[in-house]
Amino acid sequence: MRSILRILGTARELWPYYVGIIGTSLAMAATTLSIPFILKAATDYVVAASRGQTSGISTAIWLAAALLAADLVNSLLTNVGGYLGDTMAVKLRAALSGKYFAKLLSLPQKYFDGELTGTVINRLSRSITETANFLNMFANSLFQMVLTVIAILAITAYYSWPMAVLLTVIFPLFMWLTTRTSARWQVLEAEKNHEFDVAGGRFAEVIGQIRVVKSFVQERRELTKFNGHYNQTILTTQHQSRYWHTMDTTRRAALNVIFFGVFAILFVQTARGNFTIGVMVLLIQMVNMTRQPVFSMSFLVDSSQRAIAGSRDFFTVMAELAEADTLPAVQARADDGGRGPAGIEFDAVSFGYPGGADVLSEVAFSIRQGEHVAFVGESGGGKTTLVSLLLRLYTPSLGAIRIAGTDITDLALDDLRADIGVVFQDPSLFSGTISENIAYATPDASVEAIMAAGRAANAHDFISTFAQGYDSQIGERGLKLSGGQKQRIAVARAILKDAPILILDEATSSLDSKSERLVQEGLEHLMTDRTTLIIAHRLSTISSVDRIITLKDGRVDEIGTPEELAATSGIYAELLALQASATKKDRKRLQAFDIRG
Template sequence: MRSIIRILGVARDLWPTYAAIVVASLAVAGTGLLTPFIVKAATDHVVDLTQGNASGIATVVWLAAALLAADLANTVLTNVSGYLGDTMAARLRATLSSRYYAKLLALPQRYYDHELTGTVINRLSRSITSVTGFVNMFANSFFQMILTVVAVLAITAYYSWPLAVLLAVIYPVFLWLTTITSARWQVLEAEKNQDLDVAGGRFAEVIGQIRVVKSFVQERRELEVFDDRYRRTVRTTRTQSRYWHTMDATRRGALNVIFFGIFAIIFVQTARGVFTIGVMVLLIQLVTMARQPVFMMSMVVDSGQRAIAGSRDWFAVMAELGERDELPAPVPPTGRATSAPVEVAFDHVSFGYGDDDAVLRDVSFTIRPGERVALVGESGGGKSTLVSLLLRLYSPDQGQIRIDGTDVASLPLEELRGGIGVVFQEAALFSGTIRENIAYGAPDATPEAVVEAARSAGAHEFVSRIPAGYDAEIGERGLKLSGGQKQRIAVARAMLKGAPVLVLDEATSALDSRSERLVQAGLDRLMAGRTTLIIAHRLSTISSVDRIITLRDGRVDEIGTPDELAASGGIYAELLALQASATTRDLKRLRQFDIRV
C-alpha cells in the first residue's frame, strides 16, 4: 500500500479531484443507507394497514416517492463519482506516463544497452494501467465501503449487539486471510510480468524488423517464441488463480456459515416477537449491505496486488540514475557559419562496456580547429565508441575528453551535444514529414533554410519529385524512402544544425555514385571551417582528409597525413595495398576494416 501512496504523492495536483470522488462516494453510500430505513417504515406501515392498526394509503405513496428520490440521488451521485474517477484516472495516467517518458529520455545510454525497446514500452502500459485502475476503484469504492460498514455496524448494534459483534469480527479476519494469501500471489505475478515484458519486447522488435524476419523466413519461429512466453504466463496464471480462488472459496465459505448464523438469529428473534417485520426487513437489508464490502474487499485486494506489482516496476525505472536531474532546455542551432572551429582532444582515454574487456586503451590525439580527421581501424576497434564518448553517451573509465581545453564532463549536456552535428552510418529518421525530419534539430527553421539544407545534401531533387514534397509522410523510421534518400535527409538535418564540431560516420556509405558526388559536395561546404571527425568506410574519403588516425586493438597505432601513412607500412598502407590487389582474400580483409572500395 505504501507504493500506492507514493504514486498519489507523485500526482499531488490530483488530490482535489480525489477528495471530490471520496465525497461523492460517501454520498452514494449515504443515499444507499436511506433505502433500508424507507423500506422498514413502508413494511411496518403496510403490516399495520393489513392488521387494521393504521389507515391511509397516502403514507405508503409518500414512502415510495422517498424511495424513488433516494434511488435517483444514488444514481446521479454514482455517475458523478464515476465521471470524476474516469477523468482522474486519465490525468493520473498522463502524469505517470509523462514522468516515465521524461525519465527514460534522461537515462544514460548504458540503460538501453540492457533493455529491449518493447520491454520498456510494455512495462509502461502494464504498470500504469494497473495503478490507475486500482486508484480509480479505490477512490470510488473504499471510503464508500468503510462508511457502509461503520453505519451498518452502528445500526445493527442499536437493534442487537450480538449481531453487530458477529459482523465486526468478519472484516479483520477476512482481511488477514486475504493478506496471507497475497504473499504467494505476488511472487507468481512477478514471474508472469517478466514473461509478458519479454514477449512484448520481442513483439516490438520483430515488428520493427519485419523485413528481416520475412527475408529469412522466420515468421513461424518468431511466433513460436512469442507463443511460448504466453504459454508460460497461462501456466503461471493457472497456478496463481487456482491458489487464489481456492483460498477465496475457503474464506467465502467460512463467511457464508457466519452469515447463516446471523440470518438464523434474525429470523428466530422475529418469530419470537423481539423484532417487528419492518425491523427484520431492515436488518436483512443491512446484513446484505454488509456482505457486499466483505466480498468487494477481495476485488480491491486483487486489484491492489496488481497495482503494487506495477508500481514497483514504475518506481524501479524512476530510481535509475539519469544523466541529469531534469531534461535539458532546447538549444537553438548554432548557425551555418556563425561558430568558430574548436579543438577536440582525447587525453589517455580508456573505456570498456560494463565488465567486458576494454574497447579503448590509453587513446590520445588532438584534432586542431577546422581540421578534418579520419578514424581507421578494424570493425569493433572502437571508432564508434570514440564518438559515443565525445557525445557523453558514455563516460571514459580513465582519461579526459576536452573541447577547447574544457573537459566535456564539466559541460552541460545540452551545450555539449548542441555543439556537435552527427550523421550516423545508419540514417535514423522518425515518422512524420520530410520537413520535420530535416528540421529535427532546429524546429523553428524557416522553409527556405530547410530547402537550402536539402539542396546542399543533394536531397532537394528527389523531394521535389514527391507529390507532397517536403510535407510528404515518410513512415516509421523512413520506411517509404530508399537507403540513399534517408541518408541524404540525415545529412541535411546535420547541415541545418550547423554545429562547430561535425561527426560523420561515413555519411555517404549508403549512396550510389551520383548521389555520393552530390552529397560530398554539400559535405565539403559543411565541413569548411568546422572541426570534423570522420569514421571512414571508403578509401576515397580517407585520402581527402587532413590527417588519419589508425586504431589497432583499441590503441592509437599511427597518426599522420594520408601521404605519410601511405609510406609508413601501417594499417593505411595495408589498406591501399589490399585495394590494389582486389583478390577475394584481400577484399575480405578490407571488409574487416569496414572499408568499401
C-alpha cells in the same frame, strides 16, 4: 497498498478530483444507507395499517416518494462520481505516462543497452494501465463501498452488538486469509510479467525488422518463440488461478459460516419480539449490503495485487539515476548564437563497457579547430566508442576529453550536445514529414531555412518530385525512401542544426556509388568551417581529410596526413595495399576494416 498511495502522491495536481470523489462517495453512502431506513419505516407503517393501528395512505405515498428521491439522488451521485473517477483515472494515466517517458529520456545510454525496446514499452502499457484501471474502479465503487460498510457496522451495533461483532470479524478474517494467499500469488505474477515483457520485447524487434525476418524465412520460428512465451503465461496463470480460487473457496466458506450466525441471531431476536418487522427488514438490508462488498473483495484484492505489481515496475524505473544525476551540476550557458569551430582533445582516455574489457586504452590525440580528421581501425576497435564518449553517452573510466580547452564534464549536457552535429550510418529518421525530420533539431526553423538545408544536402531535387514535397510522409524510420534519400535527409538535418563540431559516423558506408556521390557532395558542404571527425568506410573519403588517426587494439597507432601514413607500414598503408590487391585473401583482410574502397 503503499505503492498505490505513492502513485496517487506522484500526481498531486489531481487533488480536486480526489476531493470530489471523496465528497460524492460520502453523499452516495448517505443516500444508500437512507434506503433501508425508509423501507423500515414503510414496513412498520404497513404492518401497523394492516392491524388497524393507523389509517390513511398519505404517509405511505410520502415514504414511496422519499424512496424515489433517495434512488434518484443516488443515481445522480453515482454518475457524477463515475465521471470524476473516469476523468481522474485517464488524467492519472496521462501524468504517469508522461513521467515515465520523461524518466526514460533522462536515463543514460547504458540503461538502454541492457533493455529491449519492446520490454520498455510493455512495462509502460502494463504497469501504468493496470494501476490506472484499479484506481478507476477504486474511485467508482470501492471508496464508496468502504464508507458504506463502516456506517453499516455502526448502525448494526446500535441494534445488536453481537451481530456487529460477527460482521466486523468478517473483514480482518478475510484479509488475513487473503494475505496468506497473496505472497505466492505475487511470485507467480512476477513470473508471468517476465514472460509478457520478453514476448513484447521480441515482438517489437521482429516488427521493426520484418524485412530481415521475411528474407531469412524465419516467420514460423519467431511465431513459435512468441507463442511459447504466451503459452508459459497460460500455464502460470492456470497454476496461479487454481491456487487463488482454492483459497477463495476457503475464505467464502468461512464467511458463509459467519453469516449463518448473523442471520440466526437476527431471526431469533425478531421471533422473540426484540425487533419489529421493520427493524428486521432494516438489518437484513444492512447484512445484504455487507455481503456484496465482502464477496466482491476477492476480485478487488486481485485487481489491487495487479496494480501493486505494476506500480512496483513503474517505481523501479523511476528509481533509476537520471543521466544528469550522475554528472556534476553545471550551469547551462546563455545561447548567444556565437558558436564557432572548436578544437578537441582526448587526454589518455580509457573506457570499457560494463562487464567487459577496456575498448579504449590511454587514447590521446588533438584535433585543431576546423580540422577534418578520419579514424581508421578494424571493426570493433573503438572508433564509434570515441563518438559516444565525446557526446557523453558514456563517461571515460580514466582520462579527460576537452573541447576548446574546456573539460566536457564542465559543460552542461544540453550545451555540449547542441555543439555537435552527427550523421550516422543509420539515418535514424522518424515517422512524419520530410520537413519535420530536417527540422528535428531546430523545430522553429522557417520553410526557407529547411529548403536551403535540403538544397545543400543534394536532397531538394528528389524531394520536389513528391506530390507533397517537403510535407510528404516518409513512414516509420523513413521506409518510403531509398537509402541514399534517407541519408541526404540526415545530412540536411545536420546542416540545419549548424553545430560547430561535426561527426560523420560511417555516413556513406551502406550506399551505392551514385548515392554516395550525392551524399558526399552534401557532406562536403556540411564540413566547411567545421571541426569534423570522420569514421569512414570508404578510402575515397579518408584520402581527402587533413589527418588520419589509426586505432589498433584500442590504442592510437599512428597520426598523420594521408600522404605521410601512406609511406609507412601502418594500418593506412596496409589498407591502400589491400585495396590494390585482387587476391581473395587480401579482400577478406580488407573486410576486417569494413573498408569498401
